[in-house]
Amino acid sequence: MTQPVDIEREDDGSDIARRSIGARRNPASQDAILDAAEAILREEGIPGFSIEAVARRARAGKPTIYRWWPNRAALLLDVYKRFKNQRPFPDTGTLRGDLVGFLENQLLGFWKDSLCGTVYRSIIAEAQVDQGAAGALQAYHRERQAFAAQIVERAKGRGEIDKGVNAIVAIDLVVSFAWHQLLIGRIEAAMDEIEIVVDMVLQGLEGYRAT
CATH class of the missing domain: 1.10.10.60 (Homeodomain-like)
Incomplete structure (x- = not known):
């Protein structure tokens, strides 16, 4: 053939x-x-x-x-991933340091002074009205969740937090804050709130005990 x-x-x-x-x-x-x-x-x-x-x-x-x-969003995501893959996930030795680095380098700081934030916001917007774009975004989100969850799993291994903590949910708490700031155009101001947000999330995680 x-x-x-x-x-x-x-x-x-x-x-x-x-x-x-x-x-x-x-x-x-x-x-x-x-x-x-x-x-x-x-x-x-x-x-x-x-x-x-x-x-x-x-x-x-x-x-x-x-x-x-198969759709514009899928192509946009692959361009976006080209930039994102150049940034390694933080491994500072502490959960606090890793979450601060995650927000500073992988999320808010990554979007702040570059085209990447505009591209990602466009992908999220298209996902609201296009099923194909939504599927591409969900697949990418699951992929990133799996990588980011390693931050929490390492902390569990160090004994910083209870082993029953759901790593995916913990990461989603942090990512949700970042996504919200991206969508409302408040990234610059949110950069000054990173440590506050991380400390509040940590208070919840450190006090959590699986039943």
């Missing part, structure tokens, strides 16, 4: 055949598409971002993009 091929033309007029097999992503095509999506976001912001614009910029076929990213 002939493999589907996306033919892309370089500026010098030469043709490049980028092959894909079914839903399997070709690394070269994927990188070109994500590079194009990132460039459009940086240059034109969310208003100028569309699958059509990315396809033109990447010299890729729209069917290829839709095969790998």
